[in-house]
Amino acid sequence: MSEEAIQYYRTATKYGWESIVRDFENGTILKSKMPKEEKEKLCEIALSSSKVDQTKRLFKSNCKPLNAQSSLMIINAKLTNAEGEIDQNEIIEKLKFYKSENVLQTKVTYKIGPYEEKSSLQSKAIGWGLEDVSDYLLSIGVDYTGVDGNLILNNIKGRNPSVSLVQKLLNAGIEPNSSVYKQIEQNDFSTKHPDVYNLLKTYKP
Structure with missing residues (x-):
């Protein structure tokens, strides 16, 4: 450099x-x-x-x-509000601006050697636990489909596990897999995030 x-x-x-x-x-x-x-x-x-x-x-x-990745980079932890939290309103306004300029890319495929991994603005918002951003994306047609991996796992592995986001994913028919239950047991969700833990336990087969 x-x-x-x-x-x-x-x-x-x-x-x-x-x-x-x-x-x-x-x-x-x-x-x-x-x-x-x-x-x-x-x-x-x-x-x-x-x-x-x-x-x-x-x-x-x-x-x-220059590429689709630029849209996904809008959702990050650098945009913060006065309380030091991620500023969801600022992110939504940027997404709206990209959309108005016809440069908003909602999905991207990463190539890692011979492998491909599909990601989307929606999966990134869920991973960061940004419910307002996720709701905005749903309102413009960016749904929960077309991504690799389990979106519930995405959220609970992120920095801000959200019981209301997990509930929305469950309501949409997304099922918690074995990795989800492994995650909540290994990371002591019963103590740290009891609301998420108790909700997911009710869905365990």
């Missing part, structure tokens, strides 16, 4: 992405001597880390998504 790119990342980590957004706007990054790949990577990370108003400015400055 070039020294210039390293400096940009350091600045963003310390002070936020505003100065990087400005340097896309004023052409400094586009005119810089950084390799094209580094400029594209900086753009990609800026898109995922910026707030929606900054994202709109990046689009106007010709920093736009």
Whole structure:
């Protein structure tokens, strides 16, 4: 990685992405001597880390998504509110903006050697335990299908197991598999997340 790119990342980590957004706007990054790949990577990370108003400015400055992965990167832990929690409203506004620009990709297939793994915005929202984001995605037709793995397992392995999300998945006909029950026993859900534990126990065959 070039020294210039390293400096940009350091600045963003310390002070936020505003100065990087400005340097896309004023052409400094586009005119810089950084390799094209580094400029594209900086753009990609800026898109995922910026707030929606900054994202709109990046689009106007010709920093736009290059692939489907960019849409999935919107759902992350960098966008936080005043309480330090993931800002679901900000994520939803970014998803709406991508949709309005016709660049929202709802599903992506990762190739890992000879294997393929299907993921989606919905599975990512569920993995992070973001119920509002998940509900918004359902409202625009991004349902629980077309992903590899069990979505209930996705949620309970994530940072925010949610009894209401798990209930919605159960109501949609998604069944907990043996890995789900292994997870709740091994990770002491009966003590840490008793509501999730008791709900899933009622569905155990």
